[in-house]
Amino acid sequence: MKALYSNAPGGPETLELTEVDAPSPGKGQLGVRVLACSINYPDVLIIEDKYQMRPPRPFAPGAEIAGEVTAVGEGVEGWSVGDRLIAVTGFGGLVEHIAVDAMRAFRLPDGADPVEGSALLMTYATTLHALKDRGELAEGQTLLVLGAAGGVGLAAVEIGKAMGARVVAAVSSQEKAEAARKAGADATMIYGRAPFEKDESKALSAAFKEAVGPNGADVIYDPVGGDYCEPALRSIAWEGRYLVVGFPAGIPKLPLNLTLLKSCDVRGVFWGGFVMRDPKRNAEHVDQLISWWQDGTITPRIDCTYPLNEGGDAIQRLADRKAVGKVVVTME
Incomplete structure (x- = not known):
């Protein structure tokens, strides 16, 4: 072979x-x-x-x-x-x-x-575990998705909508914004390419805040990391949940005073570890994904x-x- x-x-x-x-x-x-x-x-x-x-x-x-x-x-x-x-x-x-x-x-x-x-499996099952188990995303809440046109990003947009959230998709180009909208995003924003200087980081933070609205994002789904992390965290809602999914832009260092000021959580998402520890629950997630796939909720x-x-x-x-x-x- x-x-x-x-x-x-x-x-x-x-x-x-x-x-x-x-x-x-x-x-x-x-x-x-x-x-x-x-x-x-x-x-x-x-x-x-x-x-x-x-x-x-x-x-x-x-x-x-x-x-x-x-x-x-x-x-x-x-x-x-x-x-x-x-x-x-x-x-x-x-x-x-x-x-x-x-x-x-x-x-x-x-x-x-x-x-x-x-x-x-990898993108959608990771995302369902992230949003349901780690993010506790509820109907009517606001979900901010970084890297929203990648595999896990588009999965987060679709699953977020299936769970009844308002989804804000953050992407790096107009083409990717259009893909996120087609996947069901309620709003999109376009950011530049890292690394960012201090003023650029502040401007990105302001853009995130404007995109998610005055109450902030209840859940932030971050498969990107790097210089995007801190500006996104600054847009989180009171008692929001920041989901750490991946680091293609680099492993960020967060000022922990931000978590105190927003009384928010930073939660890791390790789907592989979840599968090993709770295969029965993962199988239930996969059954849900296949059902959604067959009825057109996700594609x-x-x-x-x-x-x-x-x-x-x-x-x-x-x-x-x-x-x-x-x-x-x-x-x-």
């Missing part, structure tokens, strides 16, 4: 298309023919050894797949050859065949698009697709912050 391997730390240009033997499923696993693998920001980091998980090399990046079962391992029940599934693999998805732990797999509904399916936006031999270009597009929605690598 073909696999796109990282043989040494480096950028997407260092990935190499390789011929290797297809794996056989072990105990508790499913053999899967990969149909599509979506790209997420951890794929940018993991090949440079900048992610918290460092797989032994050689390895294929790609944490999220849709595929078709080709073999059922010992002890696995409820799955048959030919069944279609979606799964989070952590890494290893940019291959033609993979062995997946059956406990990590969810059934792909009949007739569902595997490209969209491959883009469902994963696919920015573009690439063939496997151009998987490095797919990762580079995400690294360059050019994607509006999800980038997906297809195997056929």
